[in-house]
Amino acid sequence: MLARPNWLGDREWLGDVWKWLDARLGLSYVQQIAKKKDVPVHRHTIWYYLGGMTLFLFMLQVATGVLLLFYYRPSAEEAYESIQFLMAEVEFGWLVRSIHAWAANLMILTVFIHLFSVLLLKAYRSPREITWLSGVALLGLSITFGFTGYLLPWNELAYFATRVGTEIIGVVPFVGSFFLSVLRGGTDVSGATLTRFYAIHVALLPAAAAIFLGLHLFLVQKHGMSIPDSAEGGDGKGRAMPFFPNFLLRDLIGWLSVFAIIAALAAFFPAELGVKADPFQPAPVGIKPEWYFMFMFQSLKYLPPHILFMEGEVVGVFAFGLAGVLLLLVPFLDRRSIRGERERLFIWLGIAAIAFIIVLTILGYTANPTQ
Amino acid sequence: MRFGFKGAPLLGLSLILVWSQTAVAQSEQDSCSTCHRVLPDERLSAPAEQFSDDIHATKGFICIACHGGDATIVGPAAMDPAKGYIGAPQRQQVPALCGRCHSNAQFMRRFNPALRVDQVVEFETSVHGQRLLSDGDPNVATCTDCHTAHSIKPVSDPRSSVHPLRVPATCGGCHADAERMARYDIPTDQLDLYQTSIHWETISEGGDLSAPTCNDCHGNHGAAPPGLSWVGNVCAQCHSMMAELFSESRHSRVFALLGNPGCATCHRNHDIHPASDEMLGLGEGAVCANCHSADDQGGQTAGALRMAIDSLRTTTEEAHSILLRAENSGMEVSQALFALNGAQDALVKARATIHSFDVEQVNAEVGAGLEIVTEVRSRGEQALSDLRLRRVWLAVSVVIIVALIVGLVMKIREMEHGGGRI
Numbered sequence: 001m002l003a004r005p006n007w008l009g010d011r012e013w014l015g016d017v018w019k020w021l022d023a024r025l026g027l028s029y030v031q032q033i034a035k036k037k038d039v040p041v042h043r044h045t046i047w048y049y050l051g052g053m054t055l056f057l058f059m060l061q062v063a064t065g066v067l068l069l070f071y072y073r074p075s076a077e078e079a080y081e082s083i084q085f086l087m088a089e090v091e092f093g094w095l096v097r098s099i100h101a102w103a104a105n106l107m108i109l110t111v112f113i114h115l116f117s118v119l120l121l122k123a124y125r126s127p128r129e130i131t132w133l134s135g136v137a138l139l140g141l142s143i144t145f146g147f148t149g150y151l152l153p154w155n156e157l158a159y160f161a162t163r164v165g166t167e168i169i170g171v172v173p174f175v176g177s178f179f180l181s182v183l184r185g186g187t188d189v190s191g192a193t194l195t196r197f198y199a200i201h202v203a204l205l206p207a208a209a210a211i212f213l214g215l216h217l218f219l220v221q222k223h224g225m226s227i228p229d230s231a232e233g234g235d236g237k238g239r240a241m242p243f244f245p246n247f248l249l250r251d252l253i254g255w256l257s258v259f260a261i262i263a264a265l266a267a268f269f270p271a272e273l274g275v276k277a278d279p280f281q282p283a284p285v286g287i288k289p290e291w292y293f294m295f296m297f298q299s300l301k302y303l304p305p306h307i308l309f310m311e312g313e314v315v316g317v318f319a320f321g322l323a324g325v326l327l328l329l330v331p332f333l334d335r336r337s338i339r340g341e342r343e344r345l346f347i348w349l350g351i352a353a354i355a356f357i358i359v360l361t362i363l364g365y366t367a368n369p370t371q
Numbered sequence: 372m373r374f375g376f377k378g379a380p381l382l383g384l385s386l387i388l389v390w391s392q393t394a395v396a397q398s399e400q401d402s403c404s405t406c407h408r409v410l411p412d413e414r415l416s417a418p419a420e421q422f423s424d425d426i427h428a429t430k431g432f433i434c435i436a437c438h439g440g441d442a443t444i445v446g447p448a449a450m451d452p453a454k455g456y457i458g459a460p461q462r463q464q465v466p467a468l469c470g471r472c473h474s475n476a477q478f479m480r481r482f483n484p485a486l487r488v489d490q491v492v493e494f495e496t497s498v499h500g501q502r503l504l505s506d507g508d509p510n511v512a513t514c515t516d517c518h519t520a521h522s523i524k525p526v527s528d529p530r531s532s533v534h535p536l537r538v539p540a541t542c543g544g545c546h547a548d549a550e551r552m553a554r555y556d557i558p559t560d561q562l563d564l565y566q567t568s569i570h571w572e573t574i575s576e577g578g579d580l581s582a583p584t585c586n587d588c589h590g591n592h593g594a595a596p597p598g599l600s601w602v603g604n605v606c607a608q609c610h611s612m613m614a615e616l617f618s619e620s621r622h623s624r625v626f627a628l629l630g631n632p633g634c635a636t637c638h639r640n641h642d643i644h645p646a647s648d649e650m651l652g653l654g655e656g657a658v659c660a661n662c663h664s665a666d667d668q669g670g671q672t673a674g675a676l677r678m679a680i681d682s683l684r685t686t687t688e689e690a691h692s693i694l695l696r697a698e699n700s701g702m703e704v705s706q707a708l709f710a711l712n713g714a715q716d717a718l719v720k721a722r723a724t725i726h727s728f729d730v731e732q733v734n735a736e737v738g739a740g741l742e743i744v745t746e747v748r749s750r751g752e753q754a755l756s757d758l759r760l761r762r763v764w765l766a767v768s769v770v771i772i773v774a775l776i777v778g779l780v781m782k783i784r785e786m787e788h789g790g791g792r793i
Contacts, residue, residue: 087703094703095761246783253779260772267765270701 033221037243040227044121048225048247049254050114056255057107058213060262061145064100065202072152074198076191079154080276087273098266104146106258108292111142112357119330119350122337123226129331131219136328137212141205146290148201154194159277160287162197163189168300171314190279229342288364295360296320298367323353402445403434421521430482437468463503465513466491493593500592510551517541535574538584539565561585564642583609606634616727648684651725652677675730679737680721686744687714693751702754707747714743 022028039048071090073082086093115135118124124132151162166189170180185192227238241247289297299320303312326333336343407419422428427436435442439455450456460468470491472478479488494500494514502508517533524531532541543562545551552559565571565585573582588605607614617623617633626633632640637650637658649656652673653665659673691711697704717740724733 084703084705088706246787249779249783249786253776256772256776256779260769263765263768263772267761268701270703272701273703273705 034244035242037221038224038240039243039247040225041239041241042227044117044228044230047114047117047121049251050110050117051220052251053254053258054107054110054114055213055217056251056258057103057110058209060103060259061100061107062206064096064103067096068100069202074152074195076154076194076277079152079194080273083153083273087270094270095266098270099262101271102262102265102269104149105291106262108142108146111139112292115139116350116354118226120347121226121228121230122334122343122346123228124331125226125334125337126331128219128223128226131216131223132331133328134212134216134219138209138216140324141209141212143292145201145205145209146292148197148205150290151189151194151197152201153273154277155274156277156281156284157274157287159189159279160283161289162193163283164287164297165289165293166193168313168317171311171317173314188279291361294364295357298360298364401433401442402449403438403440403442406445407434418521421519425521425523426525427523436472462509462513463507465515466494466500466504469514490592493590496593497590510554512545516545533586535580535582535584538586539571542585561641564639568641568643569645570643604633610634612723613726616724616732620726620728622728646722648677648680648722651680672728672730676725676728676733679730679733680718680725683714683718683721683737683740683744686741686748687711687718690714690744690748690751693748693755697751697754697758700755700758702758704751704754707750707754710743710750711747714740714747716740717743 018027039045068086071082071086071093073079083097086097118132118135147162147165151158166180166183169183170176172179181187183193183196184190185196288294296316300313300316303316305312307315330346331338334343334346337346404419404422407415410416419434422434433442434440435455437460439457440450441454441456442449450458457464473486474488474491476488479486495504499511499513502511503513519532522530524534526533526535528534529536531537539562546557547559547562549559570582570584573579574584583605587608604614614634623633626636638644638646647656650658653660653663653670654677657673657677659670663670663673665671665674691708694704694708694711698708717736721733721736721740724736727733
């Protein structure tokens, strides 16, 4: 194991301030935990950085999101204009919004990579089932953040993409139309939908994310990092590095690199605003959802109009719903891994899912939109 | 109607066949249509076929409304002159025949209260009417030539021969016929010229049926629209601002003295093309140069007007180009682009004000536009300057971040090499 530097060892280095805070906050206890926390070192260690990177991007989202709230006005009449004002008139408004938009996309990307790395390395095995469940919930929350946030600028693309996206909920038999009208606040996407999405985006989802994130981090802290069987030292007696400061400093390098990438993307490709939504206009040609919905959108297009006695689209929606449930239940379905035996099926299923998502996403951007 | 000897047995056979077939099934009220529809001679059956969706048929009129006779009788006895049967009316008779109903306000209000009832009176004042009714010239148009005899449709019906999209072809049916027009010594290129015009393009491609076609300038039934002494003045019906400025200008009086047509002197009549800035001044394609030269005051005014318009147009284009450059680079300039519409509006007004031929008036409009352009341009330049600044700051930020990363890497190495590995 790497030698532990004495960064946290001398509480005298902050003198009386440390003592004062320690007496009230119990910092020594935290310090003891931090001292003990190690990160396994093996050929798959790199995947451990994805969770921290996602957390960094989430914090970036919270910070820029709060700044956006200072100017954003959630109504069909003012939303677009408030963003226009922010982008054109507010000092660094363009930067805050562009960072918010780019960090959102990168966060969803890192969440996906994090999830699949955990799946393929079987880090969901006992006793980390609840860590996995909270992680899948956080993926769902991230996607919902993206879906609700996309409508908020109230531009043409967002409006029609939301109309198409919410229509999918409406195809669910019996309850679909009810949920559709609850989500939209009416029969169609309107100002009522905007205020609902706004409330969900800035209040409900952050509250839910805080709960699940807190649980997720607590469980990661409690159980430590999972070591894959295939990794060197899978018996838990392999090499390790201290979390403070060795792993955290490496994390910082990743965060700074991502921050530089986001800054470059914001400077060269600022978030676009487009044309204000006009519900009375026809939908623009070739309208597409956000990239992380593309594989589902494209899959639905390939389905025949009818499968057995059901509409093809309904079958597709059910299939994705079922896939989501199966993903959630992976720790309980992978019974051989529970018994400590080697199980390759779920790894191959994970690889197939990754290939499916990548191929369908590429097809979504390259295939003829009429097919 | 005359039939040859050879056709008589066939006709007789047909009539017997028709009567026997229709004796039970026929409508008691309309024996004409019932019989004529099944006659083998197309000249006799086609009118009955066509009339089925004629506006008059849909309002409940039958053949006898125009042709007379008794439709309750089956067979030739229905066509008894004693019962008012007139057969096919003579061309000179047609206006009066149509006018029996269409000039009767009380009668017409039962069917279409909005329809005017002075068509026949107007027709009588037109060249067509005068030649037909006074000179007895049977070659000029009567009602049925434009409206057809048996398939008359409302003007709003695209199948109508007088629908705006079909009026040029209807008029051109005679007026583009060189042989037919030879005796009147009038040109026959109006249809071809009109179909190159902006007005026809607006109707046929733009779908704007309010754009003028033949009858909007030349009148429907009369010689010119009511209240207009001369067909050239029709332009003012739509282009009122230009017409008002022109009427108060020196050119209006001079053109009147010279006997020049007002608008058509510069814009032509049938082949009216979109007005362009090139028409102004003394350069190539400039209509001012037809009368003026650089040496006369009019030529100098034309040059000054062109310069004023050009200055606003080019500066507006430059500002637009700057804004587009900024927008394509991801800058938010939509408000500035919207504000530039004010300069475009000023340019449109300045171009209209040209018809006053007054440099001061035009400069006032151009000045208002230039003021907007200056403000908008500075916003575009500011956006481009911000863009450059963003990239400089990005470079600075990246350098700082890279330096931090290098520092962290060095710290980790120092830390781990110092401590060694266990």
